[in-house]
Amino acid sequence: MCTPDIPGTTLFDGRQARxxxxxxxxxxSFNQAANREAFVRDEDAYCAAYGLNEQQREAIRARxxxxxxxxxxxxxxxxxxxxxxxxxxxxxxxxxxGLTKAEFQARLLAAA
Incomplete structure (x- = not known):
């Protein structure tokens, strides 16, 4: 199956899901308050427990x-x-x- 090339877009397909x-x-896991609290207490240990790779850990750290x-x-x-x-x-x-939240909200309202 061919996926369209959309510049700047990462398609969430089977490969991305894996x-x-x-x-x-x-x-x-953050559906549970105890897990959110555990993450906040020791973010790196929580990421390690789930087996996140370095790319994922860096993205988490960068928010x-x-x-x-x-x-x-x-x-x-x-x-x-x-x-x-x-x-x-x-x-x-x-x-x-790449917008501020206010700019993004204005764009949403303008499209409505």
Whole structure:
């Protein structure tokens, strides 16, 4: 199967899902408050427990959504990670588009 080349876009396909399995599994664990607290207490140990590779660990440390997606992250699971820091999907969308949150919200309203 051929996938379209969309500049600046990482497609979440089967290859990306396999690549990001550990990262997404870790982010899913953040559904439980105790896991969020454990992550905040010792982020590196928590990442190690889930077997994150260096690319994924660096993206986690940088809090960089685009790097996390490139490392195999799925936006729905990454929202769980972002929630630890009080961020929502609009914060993520703003980071993905290089806009401030206010600019991103204005763009959403203009498209409605």
């Amino acid at each position: 690549k990001g399995y550990a990262l997404n599994k870790m982010c899913f 960089n959504v685009l790097q996390l997606i490139e490392a195999g992250g799925n936006a729905y699971y990454l929202a769980k990670f972002a929630g630890i820091f009080g961020l929502d999907m609009q914060d993520i969308g703003a980071q993905q588009t």
